[in-house]
Amino acid sequence: MDIKKLIKNIPWEDGATIRILWLNANGKPRSELAESIKQLQDHIIFPIILRSNLFLTSNALMADLATLISGNEQEFKALKSVNFTNLTVVIISNEPLSIPQASSPVYLPEWFPILGGKEIFVKISDVFETAELAPLNSEGARIEQLASLLFDTETLLVNRLKYQITHQEGKVRGLIDSLRSDGEPQGGSTVSYIQKYENHLASVSVARAYRPGAKSKASLLSKLIYQVIKNSPDATAAFSKKLASALSLSEMQRLKPSLFSVMLRPSIALTVAEENCHAGILAFYQAYQLMNAAAHASEYPSYPAALVLANAKDLARFLTDFRRTLEEIFESHDHLEEQNA
Template identity: 65%
Template sequence: MNIKNLINGIPWEEDASIRVLWLKAEGISRTQLASDINNYGEHVILPVILRSALFISSNALMADLAKLISQHEEAFLALKEVQFTRLTIVIISNDSLSLPQASSPVCLPQWFPILGGREVTVRISDVFDTAELEPLNGESARIEQFAKSLFEIESALVARLEAIAEVDDRAVRSLIDILNKDEAAASVSTALATYKLHLSEVQVPRAYRPGAKSKKSLLSKLIYQVTKSSPDTAAAFSKKMAAALDYPQSIQIKPPLFAVMLRPSVTLTVAEANCHFGILAFYQAYQLMNAAAHAGEYPSYPASLVLANAKDLARFLSDFFKVICDSGSVLESGKVPEMS
């Protein structure tokens, strides 16, 4: 992610010429980060590295800011050689900003390169809470990661259904009938062969994008169940899905927040709940991928929100995949499909 572009994309408050942003280094060298975002021009971005115990108490917030400015007097004085109209001070810290982001007055020293000696009202805002990305298609959205995860999960699901069908295809029959409800009847083996052929034709997993109306993709058919269902109806389908997959009851996966918002009123077992979370996560990823593909039709959102949502969904998809791959016996036969 280009932090400098992120900062430049943050809208200015009306009539403001100075603003203060907080940037957590996230394990990156603060010195390197400062070098990357430093910018001289009509809009100056001046990074200052926080090396002392400041910004701990909200009562001393502006006093700490004044002290930090004094600690970096030489860097600010150098700006007197630059013609500029706006100044962004970026405080680079190893920690997150935990204090309230309220506006407060601060008296600038006489030597300050802009508005010196005057009292100005500023607030310290977190870069990632304030900045807005390009609509849902920036690096933080992790679209390619979702595509690869969905491809791997679909491959694992098809392999597991195939292994179960080899033991008893009646266990899979009910699920296949639901998925093919609006199509001509097909045997279990024919349906699974169609799903496998579809996956074999995918050349680049990180570019995989299931469609809710595809008749050849298992994942697309699972997503379609969500598009036409209420939370309770989707939960009822999840019971069939859990039974067909012989889904393990021993591991409960933490759901993505999106799935919590669509929690059904019916009671589900651990396996059924995991499958319900799963199809909702597939649907969430599908919608995010669609939004990224048509980015101009959607507004921008705070970078922290986009990133947190992506991390939450990516974590669930990874957990769901591991459970499918590492689960126990298939219909108590001891035969577990090998999946990469």
């Protein structure tokens, strides 16, 4: 997406001539982002790559701003040769903004290109939380992070089902048979299905570029996603029962589902483990649809950047919790079985 356009669409506060924005590179090369947002017109967008440990606490905000400005003295002085009325300073970091967005006073040195020698009140605002509109393929959608989480979670599930074949093959087979697509032939060993899922994952060269389809017969995740597409919420919940059973999940802490999952809550009773699996299946579907929309962003309207970011953060939070909790449970099961062996 056009970061510069996104920044230009952020509304200015009344009377402000200087503003400071925070841009999380989210894994992208910061130097490339800096080059993409430079603009020398009546409104200057001045990027600074953050290379030191600043802006970690709100109490040090004023001192950190002064350090940032003095550390780029020559670059700021060079702007005096350009006529402009407004200045946007964009701090490009590898980390999200961790301090509250509150105004603080900062003294501008005499050599500063605009309002030099004066004290002004500024606040640092996150680009993606402040911008009014953003396309669905914006940085705030966190598509690459979601793709990696899907890939890691699918790998975890397939490995667990492979392990479960020697312990609960009937339950694993029950899940596989229930996920069979219309027209898909019956037969084949349970092992052969798991091998097919493994081969699919092995064909993925870059996790952050993973994008499951809805009708792939080689992907476990795709088969689960397809159930959401073709079934009602209550019918989809039945697959969460089979997934929890195949994974041998019984005792499990209740995870906070994504808000999207809350909207598709089924009416049938589920155990905590089944609720978590149901939220997991819906999260796979939610990520799949978001990835499709991002891949065809020109066909969709832009939405408030804060909404795009909040949706992605909420989904990434749940997928992270779901994967981590499953890892802990599976490791605990394996350890217990080793002790009893």
